[in-house]
Amino acid sequence: MARLNGDLRNIASSLTSGLVIVDRELKVTRYTPLAVRLFSLIVEDIGRPLPAVPTTLPVPDLAGDLDATIRSRESRMRELSSDDRDLLIQIQPYVGFDDEVLGAIVVVLDVGDVADARRAREAAIHNLRQVAESVREVVWQRNAANELVMITSRVEEIYGLDRAAVLADPELLLGSVHADDVVRVRAAMASADRRWQVTFRIVRPDGSVRWLDEVAGAAQVDGDDGMVIGSAIDVTEAHEIARLAEQRTAVLDAILNTADTAS
Numbered sequence: 575m576a577r578l579n580g581d582l583r584n585i586a587s588s589l590t591s592g593l594v595i596v597d598r599e600l601k602v603t604r605y606t607p608l609a610v611r612l613f614s615l616i617v618e619d620i621g622r623p624l625p626a627v628p629t630t631l632p633v634p635d636l637a638g639d640l641d642a643t644i645r646s647r648e649s650r651m652r653e654l655s656s657d658d659r660d661l662l663i664q665i666q667p668y669v670g671f672d673d674e675v676l677g678a679i680v681v682v683l684d685v686g687d688v689a690d691a692r693r694a695r696e697a698a699i700h701n702l703r704q705v706a707e708s709v710r711e712v713v714w715q716r717n718a719a720n721e722l723v724m725i726t727s728r729v730e731e732i733y734g735l736d737r738a739a740v741l742a743d744p745e746l747l748l749g750s751v752h753a754d755d756v757v758r759v760r761a762a763m764a765s766a767d768r769r770w771q772v773t774f775r776i777v778r779p780d781g782s783v784r785w786l787d788e789v790a791g792a793a794q795v796d797g798d799d800g801m802v803i804g805s806a807i808d809v810t811e812a813h814e815i816a817r818l819a820e821q822r823t824a825v826l827d828a829i830l831n832t833a834d835t836a837s
Contacts, residue, residue: 592682595668596624600640603677612654612661628683639665643678653685654768660685671754711805720763722747732786732808743751751778752783766803768792773809785813798830 586694592609596602596662600623614628623636631654639650662685681705712728727737733750740746751759752775762770767795769791773781790804 577647591684594624594680596640596680597677598644598675600624600637600678602627609682611679611684612663616817617635621652628740631659633663640680643667643677647675690703711807712797713803713805716802716804720802732806733776734780734782750778752777762788765791785810 582627586655592611593604593606594602594609594613594615599635601621602615602619602624603834604620605613609615610630612629612631612633613624614630619627623637624640633652633654639652642648643650643665644667647667647669651662651664654663657837662683664683664733666679666681667675668679670676710728712732713724713726714722714729715724717723722741725737725740729735729737729747733740733747734738735746735750750754755774759772759774762772771787771789773785773787777783785808785811786806787809788804788806790802793801793803
């Protein structure tokens with residue numbers, strides 16, 4: 575028994591997570607040194623209810639979670655955060671050799687590095703979306719299954735479509751493409767390298783026709799290289815100017831040809 579207890583103490587002290595064991599009355603029966611990341615435990619706290627022990631971070635309804643775990647045998651998990659610390663606690667049933675629930679085990683993990691990485695990722699995504707919203711183009715992102723996962727609010731100005739409706743039903747975008755341009759747009763989107771540039775017309779809900787220039791290319795996002803990011807800009811004015819220039823050039827050519835014939 576002494577050897578087994580020694581082995582248990584050595585195993586517990588080698589863990590990189592904190593561990594607290596409580597009985598069915600939620601009284602502390604054993605804990606490891608790293609448990610003090612959350613619980614301000616001292617030797618005299620053995621036999622004291624864990625919810626009565628001061629904590630370094632607030633733990634909402636600890637007693638309720640412990641009771642629920644002991645009754646249901648289901649593990650529970652909570653994330654705890656402050657300005658400078660991020661912890662994860664997992665509460666699981668402590669089961670004896672005869673399969674009787676004797677209490678609960680509280681595992682305390684320091685997830686600061688993971689939380690920092692997640693916050694950095696969320697900040698980067700937020701910044702990207704802020705930049706995307708500030709440009710004239712409508713910017714979008716599709717995953718490997720060609721599902722629309724992001725589109726900027728500029729879609730409402732350019733397409734005349736509600737952004738939330740487009741996210742719920744991305745086919746609204748293709749449904750706006752002019753009937754004479756649909757085949758060409760579909761062919762561009764089906765390119766093997768998932769990279770394209772295509773100019774096409776759309777018909778807005780009010781019946782007006784606009785010319786768009788869309789550029790897209792494959793990109794790796796969060797390790798997923800199946801993503802495609804694209805943007806479309808309204809080039810109606812430029813297209814109209816080019817069309818008028820062509821007309822004027824044609825008229826000038828006709829006048830010059832007439833003058834040459836007359837001479």
